[in-house]
Amino acid sequence: MYNDIEEKGLTALYWLAASLIVIILLAVIGYIFMRGIGVFNLDFILSKPGAGGKTGGILTPMLGTLYTTAGALLTAIPIGIGTAIYLEEYAHRRNVFAYIVNLTSETLAGIPSIVYGLFGFVFFVLYLDLGWSIISGSLTLAIMILPTITRTAQEAILAVPREYRENSLALGASRWQTVSKIVIPSAIPGIMTGIILSIGRAVGETAALILTAGSSLGMPGSLADPARTLSVHLYILAMEGISMPRAFGTALAIVIMILMINYLAGWSMRRLSRSGRFE
Amino acid sequence: MNTIKMVAENINVFYKEFQALHDINMDIQKNLVTALIGPSGCGKSTFLRTLNRLNELIEGTVIKGQVYLDERPIYGKTQDVIALRRDVGMVFQKPSAFPMSIYDNVAYGPRVHGMKNKANLDDVVEKSLKAANLWDEVHDRLKSPANRLSGGQQQRLVIARVLAVDPEVILMDEPASALDPISTAKLEELIRELKQRYTIVIVTHNMQQAARISDFTGFFLNGYLVEFNRTEEIFINPADKRTEDYITGRFG
Numbered sequence: 128m129y130n131d132i133e134e135k136g137l138t139a140l141y142w143l144a145a146s147l148i149v150i151i152l153l154a155v156i157g158y159i160f161m162r163g164i165g166v167f168n169l170d171f172i173l174s175k176p177g178a179g180g181k182t183g184g185i186l187t188p189m190l191g192t193l194y195t196t197a198g199a200l201l202t203a204i205p206i207g208i209g210t211a212i213y214l215e216e217y218a219h220r221r222n223v224f225a226y227i228v229n230l231t232s233e234t235l236a237g238i239p240s241i242v243y244g245l246f247g248f249v250f251f252v253l254y255l256d257l258g259w260s261i262i263s264g265s266l267t268l269a270i271m272i273l274p275t276i277t278r279t280a281q282e283a284i285l286a287v288p289r290e291y292r293e294n295s296l297a298l299g300a301s302r303w304q305t306v307s308k309i310v311i312p313s314a315i316p317g318i319m320t321g322i323i324l325s326i327g328r329a330v331g332e333t334a335a336l337i338l339t340a341g342s343s344l345g346m347p348g349s350l351a352d353p354a355r356t357l358s359v360h361l362y363i364l365a366m367e368g369i370s371m372p373r374a375f376g377t378a379l380a381i382v383i384m385i386l387m388i389n390y391l392a393g394w395s396m397r398r399l400s401r402s403g404r405f406e
Numbered sequence: 407m408n409t410i411k412m413v414a415e416n417i418n419v420f421y422k423e424f425q426a427l428h429d430i431n432m433d434i435q436k437n438l439v440t441a442l443i444g445p446s447g448c449g450k451s452t453f454l455r456t457l458n459r460l461n462e463l464i465e466g467t468v469i470k471g472q473v474y475l476d477e478r479p480i481y482g483k484t485q486d487v488i489a490l491r492r493d494v495g496m497v498f499q500k501p502s503a504f505p506m507s508i509y510d511n512v513a514y515g516p517r518v519h520g521m522k523n524k525a526n527l528d529d530v531v532e533k534s535l536k537a538a539n540l541w542d543e544v545h546d547r548l549k550s551p552a553n554r555l556s557g558g559q560q561q562r563l564v565i566a567r568v569l570a571v572d573p574e575v576i577l578m579d580e581p582a583s584a585l586d587p588i589s590t591a592k593l594e595e596l597i598r599e600l601k602q603r604y605t606i607v608i609v610t611h612n613m614q615q616a617a618r619i620s621d622f623t624g625f626f627l628n629g630y631l632v633e634f635n636r637t638e639e640i641f642i643n644p645a646d647k648r649t650e651d652y653i654t655g656r657f658g
Contacts, residue, residue, distance in 0.1 A: 219465060290502035294564070297460060297496040298515040298571055299488045308518070313505050 156382060163379030166372045172380065176344055180360060180369045185377055187346050191261070191354035192384070194347065195340055196329040198265025199272060203325065206269075207276030208311075208318065215284040216306050236274035243271045244335030252339055259353040264340030268332060272325035279324070283317025284310060316396055323392050327385055333358040357381050411436040411575060411605040412457060412494075417471035419452055419461060426452045430471070430631045432624060434575075439597060439606045441620035441637065443613060444652070448626040450609045454577050457607065458494040459487050475575070492519065495573035499580040501560035503552035508535075508544050511552045511563055515571035530570050538566035539596050558589025562596065576600065578608040582615065594619050613653055617641050625649045 170184060177183035210228065218225035247267030257263045287310050295305040311318075333356075341353035342363060355363075357377055364374040410433045417430040427449045434440050434457075442450040455461045456469060459480065473480045480490050492515075504511050512531045513521075521527055531548070535541040540562040544555070552563055561581055568576060578597075582590040597606060597619050610616050616623055617637060624634040625646075633640060633649045644650040 288502065290498060290500050291504060293460065293463070293498060294496075294502050294504070294567075295514070295518075296463065297458060297491055297498075298518065298567065299491040300515075300518040301488060304518050308514070309504055 159375060159378045159382055162372070163375035163377075166376035167379050171376055175346065176360070176373075179344065180364050180373060185357065185360060185373075185380055187344055188355045188357045188360035188377070189380065189384075190347065191340065191360075192330055192356040192358070192381075194261045194350075194354060195264040195268055195336065195356055196326060198261060198350070199268035199329050200322065200325070202266060202269035203273045203276050204322065207273050207321075208280050210277045211280035211284055212306060212311070215281055216302070216310065232274045232277050235270070236278065240271055240332055241334040241338075243267055244338035246270075247335060247339040258351065259339065259341030259343070260351050261340060261347055261354050262350040264336050264354065264356075265350075267335050267339045268329045271332065271335060272328055275325050275328065276318075276321045279321025280314065280318045283314035283321070286317060287313045319392055319396055323389055326388050330356075330381060330385055330388075331358055332356075333362050337362070357384070409436045410434065411476065412607075413474040413477075414453070414456070415472045415474070417453065417456055417469070417473070419449075419456060419470075420468040421464065422466045426629055427456075428629050432631065432634055434605060434607060435622060436605050437601055437603075438621040439601050439608060439619050440622045440624065441616035442607065442609045442624050442626060443611075443616050444626035444632075446611075449629040450624075450626040451579055453626065453631075454496075454579055454607060454609050457575070457577055458491050458496055460496065462487075492571050493573055494575045494577060495568035495571060496577040497561070497564050497568055497579065497581045499583055501557050501564055501584060503555065503560045503563050505551070505553060507549045508552045508555070508563065509548040512566050512570050515567060519571065531566075534566040534570040535563075537569050537600070538562045539592065539599075540566055556589070558585050558592060561585060561589070561593060565596065565600075573604065575605045575607065578606065580609050580611060583611060590615075613641075613655075625652060627652070 172184060172189065173186055174184035175186045176188070210232070214225050214228060244267060247263060247270070251257045251263035251266050252259060257266075291309050291313060292305055295309045296302070300308070336356050336359055340356065340359075342355045342359050343353040344355055345352070347354040357380060361374050361377040361381065364370050364377060412434040414430055414432040414434075417427055418425065419427040430449075430453055432440075432453075442454060444450050452461065457473060457480075461467050461469060469481065471481075475490070475493060479485065504514060506514075509531055512534050513527045516527060516530050521530070532541065532545075535544065540559060543559060544563075552560065555563060561584075565576075565581075582593050585593065594615065597608070600606060608616075608620065620637045622634070623637045623640040625632045625640065625644075625648075627648055633644060633646045635645070639645075640649060641653060644653065
């Protein structure tokens, strides 16, 4: 009898814990939605902010986010995946260089973003004289998300069955053919997961970008121009008391953007799996 | 009379400190099935993998001795491993279709070796699937994912994939151990057909299987080739006491 009560009690507790996650998520998104929906319309998305954000919309910060995130991904994805391929497919076990690379990427993953921001400011903005710019911001974000992309790509490559490699090599394929035609395609779902996580981090990043991309509200004309991202815009609107309704509108835009990116990534993965890959 | 297709000469294999094979000598007859039997860890799979140089993938492996394919040595710095593996194909224990369509699986080898022409690829895919007794079951869904096939079908697909690169020798490492009895029967039937055109070396745990399908049998124990002879000799009149004990089920 006692065991039965214990069993039921514990089940209820676990259920409660699990539902708490759903409640928190719904509460946060619901609250942002309620507070933000008042200003959120097509005009808000497509017009530039006026009077430091008191009026107008979020067009320029939205472009700022898109440019810096895209720049970061374009830089970090090839380097991250390349590193993962080297470590998992080419480096020998107990290779000292591979050990150092692994250790470095683990350490990099644990550094707070503000520290990256400070480094980006000193190195890209000042030393390389790139100024507060999209390029400084992108490169700083790239360093920040590089460990995530590398680690998840490593895990994904490691999870590809050894039999695939043996079968491919036994058919007379070279190592590179095996990696490019079998291993990487099989690892893409895992690699995509890392990229999605990275996009979330990059879109949400604020501290590192204030220090490297600046907070200019001007329309960026080139990679060398400064740009304010949505997160920075939200921070400034809220922190300096410029406009709380617009801060929530901006928050809503960030949430929608991330949900859209996640959905798109999931959709493209399902499409790929329908064509016979990744099941 | 049969001719000799491959010769293993004084093969010794070491994994770091451990010696996995001791002085193996074996002549593999053309267009016949050679079975390698013995208890787990006896070195039969290791020996099989010396025949297409797949042991080299494992770090710390040292191989001494020489293997000849049609009198050409396969070990040596100047030997082309990729060309060797085209001539000596391999089927593994676990049926392992690549995560792509049935067609792309079979076309993988030819494409890797540079075949691009669609008509030629179609032709190779059809011929290989027919030779592997799989065509009738899959010809109407070549573009569907290969991993939806059953285990037995996947194993025949793997064989079709090997046949598509036009090998001379096919190595099989316990190809039926993950299959049900009906799939196993189909696979054995296929092996009997394939030896018309190919030389086959098969590692098996199943003594009845070795007796049913092979012409020559080698019995391995603790890294030594204890006995190698015509299959009927091994099973009816073994020369070594240890062989007799193993095939009568006294150990292993």
